[in-house]
Amino acid sequence: MLDDSALVEVAVKKETVYQGSFLHVCRDEVQLPNGASASREYVIHPGAVVIIPLFDDDTVLVERQYRYPVERIMTEFPAGKLDPGEAPLRCAQRELLEETGYTAREWAYAGHLHLAIAYSTEVIHIFFARGLQAGKAQLDADEFLEVRRVPAAELLQSALNGQVTDAKTLTCLFWLQNVRSGVGELAWASGLR
Numbered sequence: 440m441l442d443d444s445a446l447v448e449v450a451v452k453k454e455t456v457y458q459g460s461f462l463h464v465c466r467d468e469v470q471l472p473n474g475a476s477a478s479r480e481y482v483i484h485p486g487a488v489v490i491i492p493l494f495d496d497d498t499v500l501v502e503r504q505y506r507y508p509v510e511r512i513m514t515e516f517p518a519g520k521l522d523p524g525e526a527p528l529r530c531a532q533r534e535l536l537e538e539t540g541y542t543a544r545e546w547a548y549a550g551h552l553h554l555a556i557a558y559s560t561e562v563i564h565i566f567f568a569r570g571l572q573a574g575k576a577q578l579d580a581d582e583f584l585e586v587r588r589v590p591a592a593e594l595l596q597s598a599l600n601g602q603v604t605d606a607k608t609l610t611c612l613f614w615l616q617n618v619r620s621g622v623g624e625l626a627w628a629s630g631l632r
Contacts, residue, residue, distance in 0.1 A: 444472065445472050446472060447472060448469040448470065448471055448472070448477070448479070449469060449470045450467050450468070450469055451467075451468045451469060451470050451476065452467065452468040453465065453467045454466045454467065456480070461485075461520070462482050462483065462484060463482070463483040464480065464481075464482055464483075465480070465481055465482075465483060466478060466479070466480045467479045467481075480558065481558050481559060481560065482555075482558060482559045482560070482561070483560050484520075484559055484560050484561035484562075485520055485521050485522075485523070486520065486521040486527075486561065486562050486563070486564070487518055487519060487520045487521060487530075487561065487562075487563045487564070488518060488519060488521065488527050488530045488531040488534060488563065488564045488565075488566060489516050489517070489518040489563050489564070489565055489566070489607045489608075489611055490516060490517045490518065490531050490534065490535050490566050490567075490568050491516055491549075491565070491566070491567045491568065491611050491614065491615055492516070492517065492535065492539070492541060492543065492568045492569075492571055493567060493568065493569045493571070493591075494569075494571060494588065495569075497590060497591050497592070497619075498588050498589060498590050498591065499516075499588070499589060499590075499591050499594060499615070500516075500517065500539055500541065500571070500586060500587070500588055501514055501515065501516060501517075501586075501587055501588075501589055501594065501608075502514070502515055502516070502517055502538060502539070502584045502585065502586055502587070503515075503584060503585040503587065504582075504583065504584035504585070505583070513603075513604070513605050514594075514597065514602070514603050514605070514608070515603075515605040515607065515608040516607070516608050516611050517534055517535050517538045517539055518534065518563070518607060519533075519534035519537070519538065527548075527564035527566075528546060528548070528566065530564075531546065531564070531566040531568070532546070535568060536574065536576075536577065537576065537577045537578065537579075538576060538578065538582070538584065538586070539576055539586045540573060540574040540575045540576035540577070540586075541568075541571045541572065541573055541574060542571070542572050542574060543568035543569060543570055543571050543572075544569065544570025544571075544572070544629065545568070545569050545570050545627045545628065545629060546566055546567070546568055546627070546628060546629075547566065547567040547568075547625035547626055547627045547628070548564070548565070548566055548626070549565040549566065549567060549614045549623070549625065550564075550565055550614075551563060551564045551565060552565065552607065552610050554606055554607065555606075563607050565610070565611060565614060567614075567618070567625055567627075569627070591615060591619060594612065595612055595615075595616060598612050
């Protein structure tokens with residue numbers, strides 16, 4: 440068994456620097472394993488989900504939307520933040536419907552990822568969805584996006600070409616590639632409508 444005591448930092452003082460309606464910024468003073476002190480600044484995030492919507496013809500559903508912090512239109516899988524107390528699967532089902540209008544007959548949980556471990560608590564739960572049925576999107580008033588159905592191989596090539604740079608989508612492409620090649624097994628279950 441590994442001894443983690445030589446790596447763990449212990450909070451000595453915690454401070455909330457900014458508390459927004461969505462994100463909170465903290466600055467903590469920590470004691471390092473060698474006894475010295477250091478400052479750690481990080482963002483508290485409520486958590487999120489990302490969905491890999493699969494069609495039977497080896498195409499996937501993606502979104503294109505403008506992301507203000509990077510001033511670019513990004514191609515990404517549907518995703519969204521967890522509401523307080525919301526289960527990740529329920530959030531995935533809600534976000535897929537709201538953003539794309541689609542519902543899914545079956546869902547599979549692939550795992551989770553920590554998006555930016557150096558400065559954020561954000562955890563994103565990764566879901567696959569299949570048996571997709573089109574419907575009407577229910578976008579928020581300040582949400583503008585384009586939904587596209589693309590061949591999985593084309594999306595993978597876009598990542599290799601540097602056109603897809605969103606971290607959660609790149610992680611999902613890793614999962615998708617493994618599932619498509621038979622390396623990754625998913626436990627599919629019927630989803631709520």
